Amino acid sequence: MDDESGILAYLSSGTEIFSAMGAERDVVTGDEWIPGAGSLVTDGTWMWPIELHHYVKRYHAELPEDFLATMRSTRYTAPAVSRDRVEEIVRDVFGGLPFATGAGGKEGADGFFSWYLSYLTSQSSSRLLESLEAAGLKARHPLTGDISLFRTGKDGGDARLVRDSGDLADVLADPGHGEVALHLWFASDTFTILRVRRLDDETTVVVHELSDLQEPEREQVVAALVQTLDQLRDSCRGFVLDRAGLSPHVAWDSVICEGASPTAPLPDSVAVDATRFAQLSGFDTMTRTTYGHLAVFSRRSTEGARP
Incomplete structure (x- = not known):
């Protein structure tokens, strides 16, 4: 023509x-x-x-x-x-659209990347969202601009869509006695769910679900999360990366915050604050490396898992 x-x-x-x-x-x-x-x-x-x-x-x-x-x-x-x-x-x-559905999911049934951060404030929540967006994980859907935010009570149950999210950073900083869940978009058809809950007066747990992500999207999302975590390392008390969902994420609360020995199957990686807990047990089969103030334990490649 x-x-x-x-x-x-x-x-x-x-x-x-x-x-x-x-x-x-x-x-x-x-x-x-x-x-x-x-x-x-x-x-x-x-x-x-x-x-x-x-x-x-x-x-x-x-x-x-x-x-x-x-x-x-x-x-x-x-x-x-x-x-x-x-x-x-x-x-x-x-x-x-995917974001019109609930943010449910059975604990331990899917992969996750949990971060244990110093108690979130509106300011640190805003920094978290900015770091995630810079890494390519956006709170607003790239096409519609919609925010998908859900809230559950202390006893769990069905997640309720928050129609008026207001200042998103403020909502994440105050999840109440339950948790809030936010969709983070990697592409118009690819997202991970970020869940925020308060563990105690000093620690906020941020869980990134890796469910329903296939290769190579899952590893690209994990890479984006690692990039984000690197920006927040100083305020990180520990983290757990469990791609296969071998364990429920709450199984690691006492390990990260109290230095307890793990009772759940070992995931890909676990990081604990070495300045708080000099003696760490239960990781004998894992390889230890240093990441700032964190001691990172990773499954050995000889076990057939990712290093």
Whole structure:
């Protein structure tokens, strides 16, 4: 087509509403990888896979005349799509958005990354959220801008959606006698749930769920969390990384805060404040390294687990 360059520009200017990580091979020749293949793009009226650009450019793929007419009428620039329209399209295509569901989950059934931090204040909660966002984990959905915040009472039970989250940092700093749960978005279709509860007058436990995350998303999320934790290390009293969910996260409260010996199966890594507890037992089968004031115990690779 004479105006193929304009068509390619239009295909590149749409709004992405579903992000797929990784790449797929060219289905015609198999000799080239297409990054992000499977992602979906829209102009508010039409929707197309992001790899369509590749097939038009390389093979001059034929497109519907109505679609071409839309492109030409806009001078080859896809119009901006409002947040409400994006959400409407996503709901149309995928049904209810993931953040519309509860933040439930059985303890110990899925992987987690627990941090034991000095008592959170509004200021330190704000710093936590800023560090998470800088690492790529956002409290607002990247397409709709919505915040998914839930609250449970002391006795647990169903999580209630907090419709008016107010100042998010203040809510995290004051989870009450139960806990608050917040969705952190790594991509428009990938999230982890952050759970915050007060353990005592000095310690707040922040648990990042790793459930339903597949490779490579899980390791990318873990890497983002490690990057964040590095910024908060001075206020960290310890942490537990259990990718497979071998143990319930509350099993580590007494280990981290009281120096007790572990009674649950050993996870990937456990870190304890070595300045508070000189004698640490129960980690004989693990490798010890130093991370600032923390002693980090990791499962040995000879056991078949990640170092």
